[in-house]
Amino acid sequence: MFRHTLYSVIGIGLLAGAAVSCTSRSAGIREFDPVRYVDPTIGSDGHGHVFVGANVPFGGVQLGPSNLTQGWDWCSGYHASDTTVVGFAHTHLSGTGIGDKGDILLMPLTGTLARPVQAKQYLSTYSHANEEARAGYYKTFLDRYGIGVELTATRRTGFHRYTFPATDSAQVLVNLYNGIGWDAPYRLQMTAVNDSTVEGFRLSKGWAPDDRVYFVAEFSKPFRSLTVYGDTTVIPARGGRPERSFVMPDAYGVLDFGPMPQGGQLEVRVAISGVSTEGARANLLAEASGRSFDDTRAAARQAWNDLLGHMTVETDDSARLRTFYTAVYHASFFPAVFNDVTGRYRGADGELHEDTTDIYTICSLWDTYRAAHPLYTITAPEKVGGFVNSFIRIFEQQGKVPVWHLAGNETDCMVGFPSVQVIADAILKEIPGFDVEKAYEAIKSYAQLDERGLKAVRERGYIPADEEGESVAKALEYCISDWSIAQVAKKLGRQEDYDYFIERSRNYRHYFDPADGFMKGRLADGSRRTPFNPLYSTHRGDDYCEGNAWQYMWLVPHDFEGLFALFPDPAAAEAKLDSTFTVPYDGGPDASPDISGLIGQYAQGNEPNHSTIYAYAYLGRQWKTARLARQIMDDFFTDRPDGLCGNEDCGQMSAWYVFNALGFYPANPANGAFVLGSPVFDRVTFPVSDGKVFTVVAENNGPENIYIQSAELNGRPYTKAYITYRDIMSGGELKLVMGPQPNESFGAAPEDRPRSEML
Numbered sequence: 001m002f003r004h005t006l007y008s009v010i011g012i013g014l015l016a017g018a019a020v021s022c023t024s025r026s027a028g029i030r031e032f033d034p035v036r037y038v039d040p041t042i043g044s045d046g047h048g049h050v051f052v053g054a055n056v057p058f059g060g061v062q063l064g065p066s067n068l069t070q071g072w073d074w075c076s077g078y079h080a081s082d083t084t085v086v087g088f089a090h091t092h093l094s095g096t097g098i099g100d101k102g103d104i105l106l107m108p109l110t111g112t113l114a115r116p117v118q119a120k121q122y123l124s125t126y127s128h129a130n131e132e133a134r135a136g137y138y139k140t141f142l143d144r145y146g147i148g149v150e151l152t153a154t155r156r157t158g159f160h161r162y163t164f165p166a167t168d169s170a171q172v173l174v175n176l177y178n179g180i181g182w183d184a185p186y187r188l189q190m191t192a193v194n195d196s197t198v199e200g201f202r203l204s205k206g207w208a209p210d211d212r213v214y215f216v217a218e219f220s221k222p223f224r225s226l227t228v229y230g231d232t233t234v235i236p237a238r239g240g241r242p243e244r245s246f247v248m249p250d251a252y253g254v255l256d257f258g259p260m261p262q263g264g265q266l267e268v269r270v271a272i273s274g275v276s277t278e279g280a281r282a283n284l285l286a287e288a289s290g291r292s293f294d295d296t297r298a299a300a301r302q303a304w305n306d307l308l309g310h311m312t313v314e315t316d317d318s319a320r321l322r323t324f325y326t327a328v329y330h331a332s333f334f335p336a337v338f339n340d341v342t343g344r345y346r347g348a349d350g351e352l353h354e355d356t357t358d359i360y361t362i363c364s365l366w367d368t369y370r371a372a373h374p375l376y377t378i379t380a381p382e383k384v385g386g387f388v389n390s391f392i393r394i395f396e397q398q399g400k401v402p403v404w405h406l407a408g409n410e411t412d413c414m415v416g417f418p419s420v421q422v423i424a425d426a427i428l429k430e431i432p433g434f435d436v437e438k439a440y441e442a443i444k445s446y447a448q449l450d451e452r453g454l455k456a457v458r459e460r461g462y463i464p465a466d467e468e469g470e471s472v473a474k475a476l477e478y479c480i481s482d483w484s485i486a487q488v489a490k491k492l493g494r495q496e497d498y499d500y501f502i503e504r505s506r507n508y509r510h511y512f513d514p515a516d517g518f519m520k521g522r523l524a525d526g527s528r529r530t531p532f533n534p535l536y537s538t539h540r541g542d543d544y545c546e547g548n549a550w551q552y553m554w555l556v557p558h559d560f561e562g563l564f565a566l567f568p569d570p571a572a573a574e575a576k577l578d579s580t581f582t583v584p585y586d587g588g589p590d591a592s593p594d595i596s597g598l599i600g601q602y603a604q605g606n607e608p609n610h611s612t613i614y615a616y617a618y619l620g621r622q623w624k625t626a627r628l629a630r631q632i633m634d635d636f637f638t639d640r641p642d643g644l645c646g647n648e649d650c651g652q653m654s655a656w657y658v659f660n661a662l663g664f665y666p667a668n669p670a671n672g673a674f675v676l677g678s679p680v681f682d683r684v685t686f687p688v689s690d691g692k693v694f695t696v697v698a699e700n701n702g703p704e705n706i707y708i709q710s711a712e713l714n715g716r717p718y719t720k721a722y723i724t725y726r727d728i729m730s731g732g733e734l735k736l737v738m739g740p741q742p743n744e745s746f747g748a749a750p751e752d753r754p755r756s757e758m759l
Contacts, residue, residue: 034305035134035304035305036134037308038325038326040052040053040135040138041641042641042643043326044079044080046641048095048644049096049097049648051064051095052064052138053133054158055153055333056155056304057304058155058336059155059156061153062153063088063089063138065088066086068084068086068120075095075097075647076093077181078092083126088106088160089105090158090215091213094648095330095364095647103211104176104202104272105174105176106160107172107175108162108266109147110145110165110171112169119180123144124144124145126143134301136152136153136300137297137301138150138151147162147164148163149161149163153296157269157271159267159288159296159297161265161293163264163265164266166262168259170264171256172268173253173254174252176202176252182206185202187203188200188203188249190228192223195222196222198216198219198226198253199281201213201277207411208406208411211409212408213274214272214273214277214280216271216277218269219266219267220265224257225255226255228249229253267293269288271284271288274338274339274346275352279342279344311686312683312686314684320681324658326639326654330651330653331655334368334650334651335361336361338361338390338407339358342354347397347408348398348402359389360390362406362407363391363402363650367652368649368652369419370656370666371656371665372652372655374425375659377426377429378688379686384426385431389433389434392423392438401420401445401446415473416473416480429672443484444497446481452474457478461507464523464524465522466524471522472511472521473544473552474545475507480556480670482502486501513528517566518534519549519552521542534548535585535601536591547592547609548587551601553580557611557667558756560618561756580600581601585601585603594606596646597632597645597646599628604632604636605653613629613632614665614754617676619753620747620748622676622708622721623744625677626708627707629678630680630706633660660677661679662679662684663696664722673724676708676723676747678708679701680701683696683697684696688728692732697733698738699736700737700738702738706740707739708737709746711734711735711746714733721754722758724758
C-alpha cells in the first residue's frame with residue numbers, strides 16, 4: 001500500500017526551518033500539498049456541528065453556506081442532511097451548541113424577488129454532488145437560479161464569485177436580518193457608497209448580548225440600483241405569546257446588476273469589522289486591494305498548507321490520514337482574530353480599544369482548555385502569548401477572566417472559569433509574549449468573585465446544591481482551576497497563595513460519598529441530595545452539567561491520586577473505573593443531547609470525560625488506557641460526514657484525536673505531562689524549538705498491535721507511562737515498541753506512573 005509521508009502543524013505562526021516537501025516512497029521527491037487530505041465535511045452530519053465553508057487559520061471570517069435552520073444540529077448554519085441554502089454568511093460558529101452568528105448574508109438571484117422578503121421564499125436547493133469543500137475554498141451550484149457559487153477568504157475579508165446563466169436580471173440579495181440564526185437584530189443599516197460599493201452594519205442580541213458586525217462590500221461590476229426592504233416580525237414574549245410587531249428597516253437590500261450573459265461572472269469582496277465601517281474599509285484595503293478571487297484562493301490554500309505542512313506523519317492508512325488532517329484543520333479555526341488591521345477592537349467593556357498585537361474572540365474554553373490549548377503550546381507557542389494577552393485584556397475590561405467569550409461579549413456559558421487553566425499552563429511552560437505578573441493577578445482574582453457559587457466555596461468549601469444549580473460540576477471545575485493557580489504560585493515563590501489554593505483544589509472530597517463512590521450534591525445543611533440516581537442526566541440542570549454522576553465521578557484530573565485514596569484501596573478504585581465502561585447508559589427522559597459516543601457510561605462526545613481513560617495510567621494500568629484510546633479512535637473518529645461522535649466544540653473534539661493519534665494526551669491540562677496511549681502512526685516528526693525536532697516512532701504498529709511493549713527515549717530504555725513537555729521541547733526521539741498483548745508491567749511501578757505535580 002502507498003505509504004504517505006505528510007507534514008502538519010497547528011497554529012498560524014511557523015517555526016524556523018519548516019519543510020514544505022516530502023519524500024514519497026512511490027513518487028519520489030515532489031512538492032507536498034496536505035490540503036488535499038482535508039475534508040471539511042467530516043463532522044457535518046450527526047451532532048458534529050462543524051462549519052463548512054472558506055476560512056484561513058484563526059481567521060475572523062468564516063464564509064460559507066447557511067441552510068434553513070431546522071434545529072440544534074444546524075448550529076453552524078450547515079448540516080449534511082440538508083440541501084437548502086438561503087445565502088452565504090461571513091461569520092459562523094463551529095461545533096457549538098448554540099447557533100448565533102450568520103452575519104452579513106449574501107445570496108445571488110435571478111428573476112423577481114417576492115415580497116415580503118423571507119428566507120423560505122427565496123431559498124434554493126443544491127446537490128452535494130455539485131459541492132466542493134476544501135480548506136480555504138467552497139463551491140456549490142444553486143439549482144433554483146442556475147448560479148455557480150465559489151467562496152474563499154482572508155483573515156477579515158470574504159471573497160465571492162458567482163457565475164450566472166443568461167438572464168435579464170442578475171441580482172444579489174444582502175440579508176442583514178438573517179432570519180435563520182438564533183440571535184435577533186436590534187439595528188440594521190445598509191447604504192450604497194457608489195455604484196459598486198455597499199456598506200452598513202448588523203447589531204444583534206442573542207448568546208452574545210451585543211454582537212456588532214460592520215461591513216463594506218465591493219462588487220466587480222456596477223449595479224443599476226439598490227432597493228432596501230424592511231422586515232415586519234412578531235417578537236414572542238416568554239411563553240410564546242405574541243408581544244409586539246415591529247418594522248426592521250434596512251433588513252434586506254437587493255442589488256440589480258441588469259442583464260448577464262451565459263457564464264457571466266460577478267466577484268464580491270466583503271470585509272467585516274467589530275468596530276466600524278471605517279474599520280471594515282481598512283481591512284478591505286489591507287487584505288483585498290488588487291487581489292483577484294483566484295489569487296486569494298491560492299493564498300488561503302497556502303496558509304492551510306503552511307499550517308498543515310509542519311508535522312511529518314507516516315502511515316499506510318489513508319482513511320486515518322484524512323481523519324487526522326481534518327482534525328488538525330478543525331482544531332485551527334478558533335480563537336479567531338477580532339481586531340482590525342489598525343489594531344482597534346471593541347472590548348469586553350463595550351468601549352473601543354487598540355492593541356499592537358492580535359486580539360482574539362470565540363473562546364469555547366470549557367471545551368478547549370482540555371486539549372486544544374495544550375496542543376498549541378507544543379505546535380504554536382508563539383500563538384499562545386496572543387491568546388493569553390487577549391484573556392488579560394478581557395480581565396482588565398470586565399473585571400474577571402473569560403468564561404466563554406464571543407464577539408467582545410461574555411456569555412458566561414458553561415461552568416467554571418476555564419481560562420484560568422489556559423493562562424496557568426502558559427506561565428508554567430514559560431511561554432513568552434505576555435506579562436506574567438498581570439496574568440497571575442488575573443487568574444488569582446477569580447477566586448474572590450461572588451458569582452457562580454464561588455462565595456460558597458470560600459465560606460463553606462462546597463457549593464450547596466439547594467442554592468446553586470450544577471453545583472458538583474462547578475465545584476469540580478473550580479478545583480482544577482485552583483490546582484493550576486497553586487502551581488503558578490509555587491513557581492513564583494508565593495507560598496501563602498500555594499497553600500491556600502492547593503487546599504481549595506481538594507474540595508472535591510466534600511462531594512465524594514464513600515458509601516457508593518459517587519460525587520453527589522451537598523445541601524446547605526450538609527446532607528447529600530436525595531433521591532439519587534447516578535444514571536440520570538438533565539440538560540444544564542440538577543447537580544451536573546451535560547452529564548451524570550458516572551461521568552463526573554472522574555473529573556479530578558489534577559489529583560487522580562487523591563481521588564483514588566478516597567476508595568477503600570486501589571483495587572476498588574480500578575473496579576469502579578472499569579464499571580464506567582460497562583454499566584449501560586440510560587440518561588432518563590431529560591437526558592442532555594450532548595451525551596454521545598458512549599462506551600457504557602463513558603461519553604466521548606462530551607468534554608467532561610475527555611481525561612477519564614488516562615486515570616488508568618495513574619493506577620499503573622497504562623495498557624487499559626491504550627486499549628480504550630485505540631477503541632475510541634477506531635469507533636468514534638472516521639473520515640465520513642458523521643465522523644465525529646459529538647459537538648466539535650471549536651476544536652476540542654479534534655484536538656483530542658490529534659493528541660491521541662500521536663500517542664499521548666494531557667490528562668491534566670496544566671501539569672506539563674502527557675500520558676502515553678496508543679499511537680496510530682508509524683512515525684511522527686515535528687519541530688519544537690531552537691531548530692530541534694521531536695519524533696515519535698511506533699515500531700510494529702498496526703490495527704492489532706495497540707499495546708506498548710517497551711519504550712526508549714533518545715536511545716535509552718524508558719519505563720514511564722508519560723512524557724513531559726520539557727522532554728518534547730528538548731527534542732529527540734521517543735520509540736514505542738507495539739504488540740498485540742498488554743505488557744502489564746509497562747508504567748506500572750509507582751515511580752513510573754504519572755502524578756499531579758510533575759512539571
